[in-house]
Amino acid sequence: MTADEHTFTDADSALLYDLENPWDTDESSWEGYILRCTTLLDAVLDVGCGTGSLLHLAREHGAKGRLVGVDPDPAMLERARRRDDIEWSQATAAEMAYEAEFDLATMNSNAFQCFVTDDELRASLAAIRRALKDDRVFLFGTRHLQARAWEAWNPENGGVVTLPDGRQFRSWYQVEKVDGPLVTFTETMALLDGTPVRTAGTTLRFHTPETLNPFLVEAGFRIESQYGDEKTGPLTPDSRAIITVARAQ
Ligand SMILES: C[S@@+](CC[C@H](N)C(=O)[O-])C[C@H]1O[C@@H](n2cnc3c(N)ncnc32)[C@H](O)[C@@H]1O
The missing domain is CATH 2.20.25 (N-terminal domain of TfIIb)
Structure with a gap:
């Protein structure tokens, strides 16, 4: 065995992430819906974009608008940078300084759960709200507690x-x-x-609707709809996920 065979690098981790988490392009799925919106809208912000799968796929599906991916992890972003017709920014959500620039903000694959403290959750949601034009939406999912x-x-x-x-x-x-x-x-x-x-x-x-929703309202969002799984089934006390459409007020 060579030395390389004993080494698992950050780049390997990013590659493996993509292999193990393919984007669901099925039109009836939540990810398929996000992809369609991202492909059609003028300006889309993917927060916690990771390796950039959503934005890569959107370009491959004909997106002509401005696409911006933000993530603090340099190895994930390095993989995202395989495409240079998308803006990539190494930052946390809370560090973003966009002002009313986007028609859609999104967070996928439970990236929302990386906001651990109340302060980080508040600062991140405030930055996402600031980045959106009025009346536009933040689409995201998080596992149900x-x-x-x-x-x-x-x-x-x-x-x-x-x-x-x-x-x-x-x-x-x-x-x-x-x-x-x-x-x-x-x-x-x-x-x-x-x-x-x-x-x-x-x-x-992890969240329940009761712990999540007050943070969204405080940040200036109205909760338009919530679903309980990636096939947009109803949100019930037994749901595995909380999939949210939040509109910027
Ligand atoms: C499970 S991955 C999801 C990646 C991508 N959204 C996807 O759908 O494949 C979670 C991502 O959130 C990023 N992340 C962690 N803390 C973050 C923060 N405070 N703000 C924004 N992104 C963060 C991680 O670096 C990681 O790339």
């Missing part, structure tokens, strides 16, 4: 991943702490014999 998704994030549910160059790693999640709606967990990449080569920790905040 009640579904306790983290209970499946354990080593027993891990597996072997294969990169396009043939390198293989074992990967698994381990929840370290659950503190009310805040869940801290690690993701470990390891050699096939189980020797860890990379461990990254994350804290995510």
